[in-house]
Amino acid sequence: MRKTKLLRITTVPMSLNILLTNQMRFMEKKGFEVLAVSSKGPEIDKIVKREGVRYFTVPFSRKISPITDFYCLLKLIFLILKKKPDMVHTHTPKAGLIGMLASKICGVKYRFHTVAGLPFMTSKGLKRKLLILIEKLTYWSSNYVLPNSESMRGVILEYKLVDTNKIKIIGFGSSNGIDLDEFNPQALKSKITNKILNKINHSKDKKYLLFVGRVVKDKGVTELVDAFINLEKRFENYTLLIVGPIENIRKEEGIPLHILDEIENNPRIMALGWSDDVKYYLDIADFLIHPSYREGFPNVLLQAGAMGCPIICSDIPGNIDMVEHKITGLLFKSEDTRDLQNKLEFAFHNRDKMIIYANNFLDIVKKKFNRETVQQELYNFYIQKLNE
Incomplete structure (x- = not known):
């Protein structure tokens, strides 16, 4: 019997590597034949080895680039016509636009x-x-739009981007859940822990704030650094750890020069670059700060929840689906340095309460967002649509 052929598309391979870890392998084990598509990148070999899928590249650009985008559309159309997938599932904005348009043009029956x-x-x-307009065109080209949080669903409906009957949330939300075996303090390797402790010159007398993500404007780095600077004289034992690449590729994503200067030269701010060992930093940190301006259903909050790291995050769609103020963490008004500063002060003075919030969130993560459960829910959705 011929296997159902599923084509998964993201703009860059990092998304397939990090956001959808082991999801394609799960579907392969369930009987699908899975093909992966993204732009080129160093992660591809790792993805192919881990997921066991065939991989194809299309030179997607995250920037608005009509000529490049049209070329990618044509290339993807030819790929779809050649490989004849039964189902196309896209993730990330540019891959969504081009992938949904190409699959609709080619007559693919199932488009998510x-x-x-x-x-x-x-x-x-x-x-x-x-x-x-791009979002509306993407959704028009699809059969189903799958927001990965209830609040994201609300925004889509608020802006009338698509009819309600085309929207479906898989399970309780999240694109891929969290691997509770991996993100488990008991599973950490002491050798790696010690390596990171040495890297940050760890001291038991210090407390550590952690930011994980791309160092760009939309991630709220400006507000975080400003708030930290305003507090550092009164809380001299705190250090800010920034785990993620500093990016200034696009002008609108850039952060102010004075913030970059603080990141590079302030002895109590450590820019550590990209790391595959986020779980170790979460185990070391006293608090995770997630000040992003926009999200879907951020994995780093699930990771922090699984590791028992207390959370302080912005009150945006996605974040508010997981963090309930003074129940599972602290929320502050997005893009508001003063409010973030106030919440940091609260956390510094109420560490016992923050641990209670973290334990509450850990219980929720275990009940609702175990990776295998989320992947099974997605598989059930695929099968339901195939049987209709």
Whole structure:
């Protein structure tokens, strides 16, 4: 019997590698033949080895680039016509637009797009209108739109991007859940822990704030660094750890020069670059700070929850689906340095309460967001649609 052929598409391979870890392998084990598509990148060999899938590259660009985008559309159309997938499932905005359009043009019967963030929410003027139009075109080209959180679903409906009957949330949300065997303090290797402790010159007399993500404007780095600077004289035992690449590829994503200067030169701020060992930093940190302006259903919050690391995050869609203020963490008003500063002060003075919040969130993560459960829910959705 011929296997159902599933084509998974993301803009860059990092998304398949990190956001959808082991999901394609899960579907392969369930009887699907899975093909993966993204732009080129160093993660591809690792993905192919881990997931056991065939991989194809299309030169997607995250920037708005009509000529490149049209070329990618044509290349993807030819790929779809050649490989004849039964089902196309896209993830990330540019892959969603081009992947859904190409699969609709080619007559693919089952077309699904996961929404894990809405770029227009942090844009203005003509660019905002263009990005809204792109979302509408992506959703029009799909059979089902799969927002990965209830609040994201609410935003989609608020802006009338698609009819309600085309929206489906898989399980309780999340694109891929969390591997509770991996993100488990008991599973950490002491050799790696000691290596990181040495790297940050760890001291038991210090407390550590942790930021994980791309160092760009939309991740709220400016507000975080400003709040930290405002507090550092009164809380001299705190250090800010920044785990993620510093990116200034696009002008609108850049952060102010004075913030970059603080990151590079402030002795109590450590820019550690990209790391595959986030779980170790979460185990070391006293608090995770997640000040992003827009999200879908951020994995780092699930990771922090599984590791028992207390959370302080912005009150945006995605975050608010997981963190309930003073129940499972602290929420502050997005893009508000003063409010973030106030919440940091609360956390510094109420460490016992923060641990209670973290334990509450750990219980929720275990009950609702175990990776295998989330993947099974997605598989059930695929099978339901195939049988209709």
